[in-house]
Amino acid sequence: MLKQLNLSRLYLALGLLVFSFAVGVAGFMGIEHYPLVDAFYMTVITASTVGFGEVHPLSDLGRLFTSFYILFNLLVVAYLVSVLTTYIFDGELRHLFRMIRADQEIRSFHDHVIVCGFGRNGYKAYDELRHSGTRAVVVEQDQTLLNAANEASRTQIPAVFGDATSEATLRQAGIERARALITALPKDADNVFVALTARELNPNLTIIARASARSSVSKLISAGANSVVMPDEIGGSHMANLIIRPEVIKFLDMISGLDPNKLRLEELPYNELKPTLRGHSIRELDVRSRTGATIIALRRGESGDLEVSPAADYRTAAGDVLLVLGNEAQIQALHQQFK
Incomplete structure (x- = not known):
């Protein structure tokens, strides 16, 4: 899904331009009684400040309207130029095209895995899936996390920008065609809601959820999660076992990929x-x-x-x-x- 924040400034600039043209046409038709074609012509030459002559001599009220209309359009044009400059020279336009391609790619995915949340746990889950050759789609609200990952891996991660708790966002990630979902959002309540929504949209989905509190485990299972992982408990147990049974943990590290001899x-x-x-x-x-x-x-x-x-x-x-x-x-x- 295309992130609305990336397009909001462009939408606003285009909306102001359309509004400006509508005001100009309505003003020239109402004040000077110009026909539609003449009113549109006067609006275009006034908004663009090209300096062509008037279709008919303007009344005093018409001159006053035109003066304020020119000042207003200077602001609109300046804003539109700044937005277009940002999109062209700051890479926003290129990023927009990449998102469009990613969105089209996701539509072709079947039997893939959806990873909700691209923090430490979500990134590790995606990285393991990618290295195993499994197709995965990331759902994340923070674009900076994905930009950093794209630059680090020098690849375009298939991603949906949006709220993972939203049904529309999960649909755009291809929830009906997916075989599994990993929800690793920071808040347990959000993970419960994602599991509940995902189970409703795809009853056959395998759902793996992250939990911070032990009290959330039963809620996640009830919401539809097949398995619940508690990273904090696993980490603490791992550190204790490095003292109690270090060789066993070293062997497990080799399986988990934490050891160089993977x-x-x-x-x-x-x-x-x-x-x-x-x-x-x-x-x-x-x-x-x-x-x-x-x-x-x-x-x-x-x-x-x-x-x-x-x-x-x-x-x-x-x-x-x-x-x-x-x-x-x-x-x-x-x-x-x-x-």
């Missing part, structure tokens, strides 16, 4: 396996020797239970999801050989 935890659904590999046992798949990655867990399709370190003789079935851990190169090999 690992990836990848899902390998049954329906994405090559047809020739479906129904094979974990031993027969031999993921470890073929790619270097390791199957660490299995989500059973029938029961939905999560089984850690599944038995090697277990044969994959429809609905199953294998959880595989490996570095970037190993995960790429997994995609090439098994998907």
Whole structure:
């Protein structure tokens, strides 16, 4: 969505110009009894101060009206020129075109993720989605946050400028076509409202919400959130565990990307396996020797239970999801050989 603040000055300048022309035409027709065409002609030459002669000699009242009308138009033209100068030379026009292109791009998105709020949590969520190859749309009111991110990444982030709690804003972000939404707004009440609105617009949506207070968790779940994350509690627990069990936390940091030796935890659904590999046992798949990655867990399709370190003789079935851990190169090999 195009940010209204960016266009408000341009709309105001054009509105003043139209108002000025309407006043001029009405004044010349009412005071001097000019026909419409003559009144419009006098309005144009007066507003533009080109100095052409009058259609008919003006009365004293007509001269007085014209004098004030010229002064008024000097202010209108000066304001219009300043706005156009800002749009052309300060990059506003270029930014406007970028937003139009982004808006058109978002309209073509399907099965994407919407990230509401582009603060620290929202930015991290978007960055992870982008690196995983998932399409994401950001909803944010503060344009400076997105401008800084665009400059840092040297890419144009697909974004909707507006209030994430507004139904119209979520629709412009493609809420009906999205598969998931992450709401990371600073206020818990806003996150509750976003979850409630998003669930109403798309009943099949997966909603992940941020919460600051523990009392907000139940409200977010009731509003339609599938999962609730409390960054402050996670951070405090993480710092304590660095003392209690540092090696475990270092390993988790490798998975989360906080460690230079980054690992990836990848899902390998049954329906994405090559047809020739479906129904094979974990031993027969031999993921470890073929790619270097390791199957660490299995989500059973029938029961939905999560089984850690599944038995090697277990044969994959429809609905199953294998959880595989490996570095970037190993995960790429997994995609090439098994998907």
